[in-house]
Amino acid sequence: MLTRRVRAAGVTAASVALLLTLAPVPAGAEAPPPPPNPSDAELRDSRADAKARAGQVGELTSRVADAEAKLIALQAEVELKLEEANKALVDLQAAEEAARVARADAEAARREADGAGRVVEQARRDVDAFVAGSFKQGSTIGSVSAYLGAQGVEDLLAKIQLLNSVSGSAIDAMAELDRARVDKANKDSAARAALDLANAKQAEAERAKRAADAATEAARAAQRDQVARAKELIAARDAAEQALAAAQARAGGLEHQRQRYLEWLAAKQREDAARARGGAAGLPAGGRVRVVIERALAQLGVTYAWGGGNANGPTRGMRDGGVADAFGDYQKIGFDCSGLMIYAFAGVGISLPHYSGYQAERGRRVPLDDMAPGDMLFWQTGGRIHHVALYLGNEQMVEAPYSGAHVRIASVRYGGIAPFAVRLL
Incomplete structure (x- = not known):
């Protein structure tokens, strides 16, 4: 259920509100039981x-x-x-x-x-x-x-x-x-x-x-x-x-969560119908941003796997000769940070390479003060990019953080962040 996925991501109250507004729910999801x-x-x-x-x-x-x-x-x-x-x-x-x-x-x-x-x-x-x-x-x-x-x-x-x-x-x-x-x-x-x-x-x-x-x-x-x-x-x-x-x-908190979920589900169904008629590529920029964010949020709780993820979803990870191997990433199905970006932007027909350093070279760079939902954020050490996440707004982002973790929503970390965001939409 949605609440279970939110807890697994370790989000704040603001993140929960954002997720309830934007995140899609898999087919067949059940509403919380009455309190x-x-x-x-x-x-x-x-x-x-x-x-x-x-x-x-x-x-x-x-x-x-x-x-x-x-x-x-x-x-x-x-x-x-x-x-x-x-x-x-x-x-x-x-x-x-x-x-x-x-x-x-x-x-x-x-x-x-x-x-x-x-x-x-x-x-x-x-x-x-x-x-x-x-x-x-x-x-x-x-x-x-x-x-x-x-x-x-x-x-x-x-x-x-x-x-x-x-x-x-x-x-x-x-x-x-x-x-x-x-x-x-x-x-x-x-x-x-x-x-x-x-x-x-x-x-x-x-x-x-x-x-x-x-x-x-x-x-x-x-x-x-x-x-x-x-x-x-x-x-x-x-x-x-x-x-x-x-x-x-x-x-009695679950009753309120259920109401919010039902409101979101109705809005989501209307949008799905509109997208089915026009297709994601034909949406205006704001609608395309929403598609990218929803695709990323749909993967909350999916296992991190180094080297995993493509345009179709999570894939088996790869060996790295170090920490990822110690966590058995090569045996897991999931995403790494750049793999999650590949999947999110594939929903609007944008193809990205499976390397955060190259992803930082795509699109238009904007100052961090001007970052907007749907922008990619990057972290670097010694000028070398080594991590990427998708900005959601309200100082929140969705990311595949590291081996042993899962796709999650987190507050934007400014330590080591690159001084720009990359905008593709």
């Missing part, structure tokens, strides 16, 4: 009881709203921490690749330096053997046999010049090779320094990745704790609302 006929004393007692329980419901509703606001803030925090973790992973992968390249370069430089060292040592041994042979013959410039074989003074001078040239070339070659070894050793040292830097950056990236993962898990843990707290408060509020409904029934 009992209590005595005057029973009426006084029951009204006092209803007043006390109404105060309790108001307090619990306020606490639920605070818990939900904190839950929405925690959801935004989790999303930011996940992005930071993704950045840390990308940085770590880049640091690991840089370290791999640096290790390969250092190994190549070491091999080159080792090879240059072996060549220089061989050249040094050759020169040492040349000098030792010269001294054995009593000369520092060559073997005595070289002079004994000369065919005259000019031949002797030529042999001396040749020996000096050979000795000088060997020494020059050794010096050149020694310089090459020093150069290779410098390159090896530079390569090792680059490797040390790359390893340091990799270690820093690993620490950053661990810190980001820890921060993400801490944010998720806080969110899980808040979800549990919100569930407890919602359960307590629902129990209090049931008790309040019973007290109101004893005080």
Whole structure:
């Protein structure tokens, strides 16, 4: 029944009045049963009881709203921490690749330096053997046999010049090779320094990745704790609302609700007949707004399911790898925030994408001071849109809030709200 759906949505008295004016009732809905006929004393007692329980419901509703606001803030925090973790992973992968390249370069430089060292040592041994042979013959410039074989003074001078040239070339070659070894050793040292830097950056990236993962898990843990707290408060509020409904029934409140419902039903039937004759697309702007609002309100109490909802109604949710999976949204039939907007506006032939960020780009943006019933409201963190709701008027809105909740009417939350509304009609 309508009253049961109102209680499930957790609405205020102003919301109830608005819902009774606008919300459609499913076919076959039953009117509330007639109230009992209590005595005057029973009426006084029951009204006092209803007043006390109404105060309790108001307090619990306020606490639920605070818990939900904190839950929405925690959801935004989790999303930011996940992005930071993704950045840390990308940085770590880049640091690991840089370290791999640096290790390969250092190994190549070491091999080159080792090879240059072996060549220089061989050249040094050759020169040492040349000098030792010269001294054995009593000369520092060559073997005595070289002079004994000369065919005259000019031949002797030529042999001396040749020996000096050979000795000088060997020494020059050794010096050149020694310089090459020093150069290779410098390159090896530079390569090792680059490797040390790359390893340091990799270690820093690993620490950053661990810190980001820890921060993400801490944010998720806080969110899980808040979800549990919100569930407890919602359960307590629902129990209090049931008790309040019973007290109101004893005080005769349901009779008035029934009259209001019958008045609304008659108006709704007249409008349905008019719509059947002309179609929603042919209605003036005000009539189209009413169609959109009625379609959204018709889903009050429907389960939230992340990724759920299309132009035809609620659908099975999707996996998100986090909170939605913990609530089993992929096994539920329902709406998420943007899915509810898709269904509401489909009633007047407007097609919307299943992403609140893209929905914020449709239509005409108007200042919040000028928002009107039928406008879409958005919430953002760091300039990024992450939630959407439909404005009903009188500071009320209808939304699919988060996993574990249901489509509901709530007061407009101004914390984190985008500074504009989007008007499609």
